[in-house]
Amino acid sequence: MKNSxxxxxxxxxxxxxxxxxxxxxxxxxxxxKLTKVKSPQDYLKKSYSNLIDNFSKKRGGNLFYPYxxxxxxxxxxxxxxxxxxxxxxxxxxxxxxxxxxxDCVAASIDASMQDTIMQGNLQQNVSSVKxxxxxxxxxxxxxxFLTTSGAMAVENGLxxxxxxxxxxxxxxxxQGCFMGRTLACASITDKDAxxxxxxxxLNVDYLPFYNSKKPDQSTARTLKxxxxxxxxxxxxxxxxxxxxxxxxxxxxxxxxxxxxxxxTVLKKHNVAIFVDExxxxxxxxxxxxxxxxxxxxxxxIVTVGKLxxxxxxxxxxxxxxxxxxxxxxxxxxxxAIESSLTILxxxxxxxxxxxxxxxxxxxxxxxxxxxxLHKKYPKRVNGPYGYGGMLVFTLDDGSKENTVAxxxxxxxxxxxxxxxxxxxTRVRFLMxxxxxxxxxxxxxLSLLESAIKAFKN
Numbered sequence: 001m002k003n004s005x006x007x008x009x010x011x012x013x014x015x016x017x018x019x020x021x022x023x024x025x026x027x028x029x030x031x032x033k034l035t036k037v038k039s040p041q042d043y044l045k046k047s048y049s050n051l052i053d054n055f056s057k058k059r060g061g062n063l064f065y066p067y068x069x070x071x072x073x074x075x076x077x078x079x080x081x082x083x084x085x086x087x088x089x090x091x092x093x094x095x096x097x098x099x100x101x102x103d104c105v106a107a108s109i110d111a112s113m114q115d116t117i118m119q120g121n122l123q124q125n126v127s128s129v130k131x132x133x134x135x136x137x138x139x140x141x142x143x144x145f146l147t148t149s150g151a152m153a154v155e156n157g158l159x160x161x162x163x164x165x166x167x168x169x170x171x172x173x174x175q176g177c178f179m180g181r182t183l184a185c186a187s188i189t190d191k192d193a194x195x196x197x198x199x200x201x202l203n204v205d206y207l208p209f210y211n212s213k214k215p216d217q218s219t220a221r222t223l224k225x226x227x228x229x230x231x232x233x234x235x236x237x238x239x240x241x242x243x244x245x246x247x248x249x250x251x252x253x254x255x256x257x258x259x260x261x262x263x264t265v266l267k268k269h270n271v272a273i274f275v276d277e278x279x280x281x282x283x284x285x286x287x288x289x290x291x292x293x294x295x296x297x298x299x300x301i302v303t304v305g306k307l308x309x310x311x312x313x314x315x316x317x318x319x320x321x322x323x324x325x326x327x328x329x330x331x332x333x334x335x336a337i338e339s340s341l342t343i344l345x346x347x348x349x350x351x352x353x354x355x356x357x358x359x360x361x362x363x364x365x366x367x368x369x370x371x372x373l374h375k376k377y378p379k380r381v382n383g384p385y386g387y388g389g390m391l392v393f394t395l396d397d398g399s400k401e402n403t404v405a406x407x408x409x410x411x412x413x414x415x416x417x418x419x420x421x422x423x424x425t426r427v428r429f430l431m432x433x434x435x436x437x438x439x440x441x442x443x444x445l446s447l448l449e450s451a452i453k454a455f456k457n
Contacts, residue, residue, distance in 0.1 A: 031074040037414030041083030048082035073099025075435030090418045091432040094279050094306040097343050098435030104339045111338040121327045127337045134344050138287045142317040146331040150278040150305035151180035156313040156326045157301045161239035161272040164319050172240035174209040178248035205229050210254040219258050239272035244289040247279040250421025251386030256293045263298040273298045278305035283389035285360050309340040363388050369445040391429045396457045398424020410451045
């Protein structure tokens with residue numbers, strides 16, 4: 001019998017359809033009134049300040065920005081609980097597709113009418129199947145395991161590599177890499193501050209990353225170091241972790257030739273190729289950075305997160321785990337799973353990817369604007385650097401103190417960014433690509449120039 005499932009009968013009920021349509025119509029009406037940057041409302045300043053102070057105390061540390069959203073937004077614009085409106089060009093360090101994207105709202109409404117808030121390893125809905133199919137279709141990898149965070153996706157990837165290549169347990173990574181903050185991930189992340197006071201859980205050896213100014217020399221140097229490690233610890237490396245564009249270091253991309261040379265050697269020594277795409281996924285001219293660099297034939301394990309809303313570990317059939325190795329109570333919320341499907345389908349159908357897709361079109365506009373600022377203020381603005389939806393520039397001397405002061409000044413003027421790297425520390429942008437258009441880029445560049453002119457080093 002057609003529509004015999006109670007789920008379909010409920011969702012096709014005219015009252016449900018009308019209620020959903022009314023909600024989306026109301027959203028459109030109210031979003032039409034949120035069109036520009038605004039200062040805080042005077043009558044909310046005191047209560048907002050108290051709210052920030054209370055939250056900071058309860059969470060055990062101060063917020064980087066005094067930021068608490070009201071819960072409302074329109075594309076790249078977000079309303080804060082103090083009544084101010086800002087352009088969000090950091091998107092939660094890459095997690096936000098857009099603020100109140102109507103399609104994601106519709107997906108969230110649908111998700112709210114499903115039977116459980118969370119899905120997990122034991123009990124999942126049909127949407128989980130669809131998302132796994134979408135991720136494997138986009139990546140051309142055999143399997144996808146959903147999880148609640150990027151760090152858990154990395155942990156699962158490490159376990160896959162180590163079980164397959166047991167008893168090998170050492171890990172290779174690049175200098176300046178970031179893999180997360182759990183015990184295992186912090187052991188790989190090349191930053192001492194993230195390991196202060198915690199035990200070392202993995203033996204990690206570091207290779208120098210690509211130097212675009214000396215491509216041949218840097219490749220030779222890295223290969224020499226790689227051979228040294230492989231000789232010193234024969235058969236002991238389970239995997240090598242790759243960030244193809246180093247994010248936290250300041251958006252440094254490698255090259256196809258560089259990665260190919262390294263991966264070819266690793267394959268000969270049965271070392272798993274593990275690519276961390278938690279920040280780069282969905283931000284270039286291809287869904288995955290490994291596709292942009294033409295590395296498909298080398299890939300064993302890939303992690304995604306942030307823009308995908310639901311994090312996942314993707315892997316080929318050679319790394320299929322034995323029962324019990326990876327499992328967890330929660331894989332994600334039903335809202336996140338439905339929203340992830342909506343975002344990925346939208347990006348695919350609406351031509352976000354490709355050399356002339358939305359991402360690269362807007363990236364080129366923003367990049368050209370940053371180049372114009374460099375030309376106009378050559379002693380103050382250097383860059384831009386990065387690729388696609390991941391762009392940075394260096395202001396003045398690039399000191400951390402100065403750069404942090406600048407981005408907080410920028411925040412006060414209505415534009416959110418963040419920092420990346422050290423020596424120099426750069427101003428970082430991760431635009432909410434689903435809510436950005438050419439007009440937004442133009443307005444953001446104007447705000448940025450005003451902030452640069454007003455800021456004194």
